[in-house]
Amino acid sequence: MAEKDSVGVALLRDGFERIREGVAAVVDGLSPEELSWRVDSDANPVGWLVWHLSRQQDAQVADLSDLESPWKAEWSGRLGLEYKRGASGYGMSSKEVGQFGVSDGSLLVGYHDATHELTMSWLDSVTDDDWERVVDPNWDPPVTMAVRVMSVLEDSAKHLGQAEYVRGILLRRRR
Template sequence: MGVALLRDGFDRVREGVAAVVDGLGADELCWRVDPEANPLGWLVWHLTRQQDAQVAHLSGLPSPWRAQWSERVGLAYPARASGYGMSPDEVGRFSVGDGRLLVGYHDATHDLTMRWLDAMTDEDWGRVIDPGWDPPVIVAVRAVSILEDSEKHLGQAEYLRGLLLRRRGKAS
């Protein structure tokens, strides 16, 4: 049942990513409420990038970002960047021409996540991956953390979409 719940959660994020960028132009994807705020497109990239990096690490499978999407999307960041710890100036360099690139990258990351979940065994979930915590972090806890982080950032992006649509005069 646990894998089914995780699959459902990640499926919902996938649907939300497609919906949150739908119909937005490059300027809207990069719009910031203020100079220190994260733009909607950056939030979608970051939520996908953190999921990609962590699932690739846990699964031993190639990261879609590092394998092909970093070059395709063409952000002004090193391929290893995930958004974690970025300064407002670094975030401000985010630029993407088309939201479909973000959706494509998220779809590839979602596929990676599903392959990982499908390959997991009951024994895998209890494996300790970070003994530095009390209690030590196991794979199951990290999986929930990855999903939770994705959901939080998707919610932030959805809020920004609402602000953007209001600016256009189309409340949603």
């Protein structure tokens, strides 16, 4: 077995930890109505953005590893969303996004925490040799595990930033 890339893995762990901390902060103190509030009829609400960033991370890390998806194992039922079990947010219509609703923001944080644990467990198992493994040959160049995990982190960071922006608008509306 190859030695682990401790610097690369440490950076990824730090990046995903920052996402976890940001998720808890962006949801903190928002009511269920605020988590579902949309800037306009086609915009994504804070809660949906948090669910989607967690769901895409969960789905892709579960696919890269031999670990079970928290969404499929437990959270698709616990969150009570009216989405199909395989839904991740990709390709959803504005109407489908508008159906988002959770009874408590702590459920979103709990789901993200479970996803974060999946990610950290997976990162513990990755070795130097794993990073160059092709995980999607349908692109030119083919997508390696390293490229995929960076895409997951980037997507999470972008959606967290969007959620933080919408939260800021919400907090200004409270005044």
